[in-house]
Amino acid sequence: MAQAKDKEQREPLFSWSLHSANGAPVTTPTGVTLVADSAISAHTVPEVILLPGIFLGNGISGLLQTIDGLRASFPLLREKYAQGSVVASNCSASFVVAEAGLLDGGHATTAWWLERSFKARYPKVELRLGEVLDKFNNIITSAAATTYLDLSMHLVERFAGSEVAAGVAKTMLIDANRASQIPYISLASLRQQDQ
Numbered sequence: 734m735a736q737a738k739d740k741e742q743r744e745p746l747f748s749w750s751l752h753s754a755n756g757a758p759v760t761t762p763t764g765v766t767l768v769a770d771s772a773i774s775a776h777t778v779p780e781v782i783l784l785p786g787i788f789l790g791n792g793i794s795g796l797l798q799t800i801d802g803l804r805a806s807f808p809l810l811r812e813k814y815a816q817g818s819v820v821a822s823n824c825s826a827s828f829v830v831a832e833a834g835l836l837d838g839g840h841a842t843t844a845w846w847l848e849r850s851f852k853a854r855y856p857k858v859e860l861r862l863g864e865v866l867d868k869f870n871n872i873i874t875s876a877a878a879t880t881y882l883d884l885s886m887h888l889v890e891r892f893a894g895s896e897v898a899a900g901v902a903k904t905m906l907i908d909a910n911r912a913s914q915i916p917y918i919s920l921a922s923l924r925q926q927d928q
Contacts (some may be wrong), residue, residue, distance in 0.1 A: 744891050754806050758797045762788040762799075773809055778816045781888060786824030786878050800832050805880065807833040820872045823881045827874040831855040839869040845878040845918045859900055861913045876914040882907050 753759050756772035777851050787799050810833050814820050822830050827843040828851065830836055840859035852860055861867045865883050867874050875884040886909050890898035902909040 746897070754809075757759075762790060773806070774811070775784050775812070778813060779818050781819045781821055782810065782813055783884075783888075784820070784826035784829055785881070786822075786826050786928075787829070789825060793847075796850075798816060802830055803829060804832075805899040811835065814871065817871070817908055819888075819891075821875075821884055822873070823875050823884055824878045827851070828854070830872060830874065832859050835872055836869065839872070840867055841869060841872070841874040842867040842914075843874065845914050846877075862918075863913050865911050867875070877917070880914075881913075882913060883909075 739768060739911055750770040752773045753767075753769040753915065754773060756769050758766050758768045762768045786794055788837060789796055791798070810829075814835055820830060824844050825847060827836075827841050828847075831841065831851070831854070836855065837857040840861050842861050842864040845862055848860065850861055851858075865876050865880050866887055873884060873887065875881065882905075886898055886902055886907055889901055898909070901907070
């Protein structure tokens with residue numbers, strides 16, 4: 734976007750890479766295989782670690798089972814955070830950040846329909862359910878699945894500035910003013926969770 738505006742050749746503002754615990758490809762629960770660029774290295778400190786939402790086709794029990802499978806990566810996640818990496822999570826990945834202990838004594842958001850499970854499992858974390866994005870120290874959590882757009886725009890603004898972020902939002906038709914998930918909460922769904 735910035736390149737098109739200025740009509741001059743520039744270095745990309747961002748570079749990204751995909752890493753797995755051992756460098757091997759990762760197959761998602763939906764059968765998509767993601768080829769990792771490399772193993773997560775103890776020697777590099779990324780500016781941002783982005784944790785995508787976890788597939789919830791098997792409900793909360795499936796989510797917790799997936800998180801148990803990620804437990805070996807928690808020490809590295811804590812190490813990178815301590816070294817200064819921003820940890821950003823989308824939707825159900827807030828459970829990963831909380832399970833790693835990075836949110837104890839702090840606050841976060843997640844998808845509104847995960848409220849009861851999150852509060853029961855992480856009583857040391859203040860759940861700010863109304864928020865689309867929540868920032869605690871160098872940790873950013875986002876609400877339901879499509880809030881990855883809000884999270885992305887926040888990261889663009891943080892690292893490239895508000896002018897670039899505004900331009901990207903306009904070009905990509907992203908509503909950058911969505912601040913609350915309260916209008917989306919279904920009381921009927923919350924009542925079903927109580928039964």
